[in-house]
Amino acid sequence: MAVIAVYSVKGGVGKTTLAVDMAWRSAALSGHSTLLWDLDPQGGAGWLLGLPDRAESDAASIFRKDSKPSDLIVPSRYPGLAVLQADDSMRSLPATLARIGKRKRMARTAAALSDDYERIVIDCPPALNEISEQVFAAADLLIVPLPPSPLSARALPMIQAEILANHPRHPPILPVLSMFDARRKLHRDVLSGFAAGWPVIPMASAIEQTAARRAPLGTFAAASDVNARLQKLWDGIEAKLTMQASLGQASLSS
Template sequence: MRSIAVFSVKGGVGKSAIAVNLAHASATLSGRRTLLWDLDAQGAATFTMRLGAAGSARKAFADGQLAPLIQPTEFPGLDVLAADRSLRHLEAQLLDEKAKRLKKLLKSLEKDYDRIILDCPPGLTELADQLFRAVDLLVVPLIPTPLSERAFAQLTDHLGREHKNGPAVLPVFSMVDRRKTLHRERVAEHPERAVIPYAAAVEAMASTRLPLLAAKAGTPAARGITSLWTQIERTLGALKT
């Protein structure tokens, strides 16, 4: 089993949309048994997958009893561990415990899933530090602007200081508008990064409540997700077991 956290220091970068689409790609393109774990109290990923809370996510986190909150989706091989507003209080709980709880919980799921995609709240918090100790790969969405690059630099600096044996890091350009000179220049500077364009098809996910490959498979945004997923699988395959 491999775990992938979609994480950003700052919000508003398309994180939840990418997490939903990667989970769907994992199940449909790769045929992986996949769990989308929504750790963001806003529950955007849960909502997009046409699901709602099945109980207190914070309590399940504390008790280590995740199975009752896991729900199937309409896509074979793809389940969701839903979020709810109780996760607003998760940070205080983690600070009190000071344990590697998230790593233990991921370990408890490894027999049931090949890939776990975590949609994470933004910020360098205790939850983030537990993620950095637990997951195999960080997928980091970046809008191609100086502020987003600055946030990425803060993340890599933190990992270098606090998590020298931490996860692999894979940045991806998100919400790219090629009409903007700055966006084009930043993307050209990093041709190795996958690109998810700013697109009506991505915005429409909040209405259709469907992943791009299910609703708009032929769009540039869907092709960007496919390219990103291919890059993720290649990166995971290169990691030591």
């Protein structure tokens, strides 16, 4: 089982859309039993998959010792993809986790789900707080979407410093330049300042259509350039996770 977290300190950068897309590719194209875990109180992940909002406000109860995750998880209309939706209870979750005082509660909760899911994709709230601390401890890979702006060059080192300060053995961090428009000089200038080889997801009408259709992009725009880029991103993630798993097995056998 591997945990992939999609995280940003800023909203409006395509974080939720990317989390939903990666979860769908994990299930539909890689054949993994996959859980999309929404920790953002806005609840956009389930909504983008066409699910109705949760009627109850108890999603945060999954962190209780006596919780039954199966009571909170719902199937999506896509085989192999289940969703743990967010609700208003997530707004008080940072205070709840701080009161519990156990930095690996989320990691243990994720481990308890490993019998049912091969991949867990987490849509994180855009904040540095107790939730993000828990995510950094639980994730095997951290995807950080960054808009093409000069502020992004400042945001990534801040995130890296925060993680390193509290998690010396932190998960690998994969920056993704999102909402890129090659027609804009500022975007091209920002791209030239980023490390070569970072994934770039362009601004595209097909991505906007994911909200209008409430469906993953690959289900209606499979022939598009942006779908090819998203698939390349997912293939890279799969390769990274496979390599990590191999290294982990090698260390256990040595």
